[in-house]
Amino acid sequence: MRIAIVGAGMTGLSCARMLADAGLEPIVFEKSRGLGGRLATRRTDALRFDHGAQFVTARGESFRRYLEQNAQPWQPEGAPEGWFAGAPSMNDLVRPLAEGLDVWFDELVAPVRDRVQWHIGEGLFDRVVSTVPVTQARNMFSGMMDPLTEVEIAPCWTLMAAFVEPTDWPDMWRAREGDLAWIGRNSAKPGRVETPESWVVHASPEWSRDHLEIEKEAAPELMLNLLREARGSLPDIVYASAHRWRYAMTTTALGRSHVASEDGSLLIGGDWCLGARVEDAWESGRAMAAAILNP
Ligand SMILES: Cc1cc2nc3c(=O)[nH]c(=O)nc-3n(C[C@H](O)[C@H](O)[C@H](O)COP(=O)(O)OP(=O)(O)OC[C@H]3O[C@@H](n4cnc5c(N)ncnc54)[C@H](O)[C@@H]3O)c2cc1C
Numbered sequence: 001m002r003i004a005i006v007g008a009g010m011t012g013l014s015c016a017r018m019l020a021d022a023g024l025e026p027i028v029f030e031k032s033r034g035l036g037g038r039l040a041t042r043r044t045d046a047l048r049f050d051h052g053a054q055f056v057t058a059r060g061e062s063f064r065r066y067l068e069q070n071a072q073p074w075q076p077e078g079a080p081e082g083w084f085a086g087a088p089s090m091n092d093l094v095r096p097l098a099e100g101l102d103v104w105f106d107e108l109v110a111p112v113r114d115r116v117q118w119h120i121g122e123g124l125f126d127r128v129v130s131t132v133p134v135t136q137a138r139n140m141f142s143g144m145m146d147p148l149t150e151v152e153i154a155p156c157w158t159l160m161a162a163f164v165e166p167t168d169w170p171d172m173w174r175a176r177e178g179d180l181a182w183i184g185r186n187s188a189k190p191g192r193v194e195t196p197e198s199w200v201v202h203a204s205p206e207w208s209r210d211h212l213e214i215e216k217e218a219a220p221e222l223m224l225n226l227l228r229e230a231r232g233s234l235p236d237i238v239y240a241s242a243h244r245w246r247y248a249m250t251t252t253a254l255g256r257s258h259v260a261s262e263d264g265s266l267l268i269g270g271d272w273c274l275g276a277r278v279e280d281a282w283e284s285g286r287a288m289a290a291a292i293l294n295p
Contacts, residue, residue, distance in 0.1 A: 001126045002127070003019060003024060004029060005028045005128075006129065007037060009039065010039060011281040014285030016028050020101055022293050027104065028104065030103060031106070031108035031109070032105065033106055035094050035095065041089035041090055042241075047162055047239055048088070050186055052090065054200065055074055055083045055084065057277070058082070071087065072084060073190070076171035076184075078173075085190055087189070110140055113265075129269065130267070130269070131281075133270065134151045134153060134270060150252060154248060155205065155212055156181075156245040158202055160240070161198075162197060162240075163237055164238055165236070171185045171188040172185070179226050182200070183231075185198075219242035219244070220240040220241055221240075224237070253275050257284050257287035258288045258291070269287070269288045
């Protein structure tokens with residue numbers, strides 16, 4: 001059976017891994033140049049920032065086992081028990097899943113169906129597993145996927161900053177109200193270089209939505225102002241940039257692990273099926289693999 005998986009984030013790779021472990025040979029198409037999707041890391045000369053997911057937790061046994069083997073515990077003050085981080089970068093969390101898989105990078109694909117098969121470029125496939133953001137899935141497979149209209153995803157503006165002097169701030173601060181949702185000392189996570197300190201700051205979903213279309217160049221200064229308001233004053237800044245996540249965190253999930261077309265040849269999944277967390281992506285990916293293996 002020829003299987004194409006669109007997207008090399010946690011959903012796509014957990015699906016591909018399970019299929020490969022069962023002896024199948026899926027091909028993974030990824031539009032960017034690297035693995036991980038929103039498990040993302042930005043590198044500059046001396047600095048690294050995990051500008052997407054900040055930490056991971058497990059509610060279920062299979063993901064807990066995976067984290068215990070492939071992530072490092074991270075227990076900043078004030079965090080509940082059981083936080084993990086990929087090390088030395090968040091996208092290292094998916095690297096073991098991708099071992100030995102056929103992953104094609106720089107491939108922005110849109111599968112097309114004829115009477116018998118799916119086409120991706122010159123390739124023909126019996127099954128397609130889509131893990132693209134729900135908004136893109138709606139366009140890509142329009143007409144087939146009514147249930148997807150219920151799902152909602154909030155954006156997130158992210159600031160990546162480094163200062164001349166170290167700060168005495170706590171390693172992690174988060175809030176459910178106000179303009180900022182998260183301030184984290186990235187360099188305090190396991191396996192990171194501790195100096196210079198790197199900080200990742202997430203704006204709240206409301207602020208991010210209100211400022212979604214601002215120029216990218218204007219975002220760092222606006223977010224530094226929010227940080228100043230939250231922390232009093234800032235040391236001199238050596239680096240500041242911002243990233244706009246248009247589809248960051250699910251606010252209304254689908255409520256089931258994936259959607260399948262009537263003939264079972266197309267499976268659509270992603271974290272947004274079950275929630276807003278990396279574990280939801282893991283579960284969605286594995287449920288799609290199970291559906292292919294046990295139709
Ligand atoms: C700012 C932010 C903070 C977060 N914080 C946390 C946190 O602390 N803890 C937590 O558990 N979760 C957090 N999350 C959520 C977590 O990152 C996601 O739940 C998880 O990474 C989603 O994985 P996924 O594979 O479903 O989607 P994605 O990671 O988005 O993967 C989809 C992949 O598909 C690729 N793609 C898209 N379209 C195409 C196409 N047409 N062709 C080929 N490839 C395509 C993309 O490039 C991407 O690699 C956060 C997310 C963001 C953005």
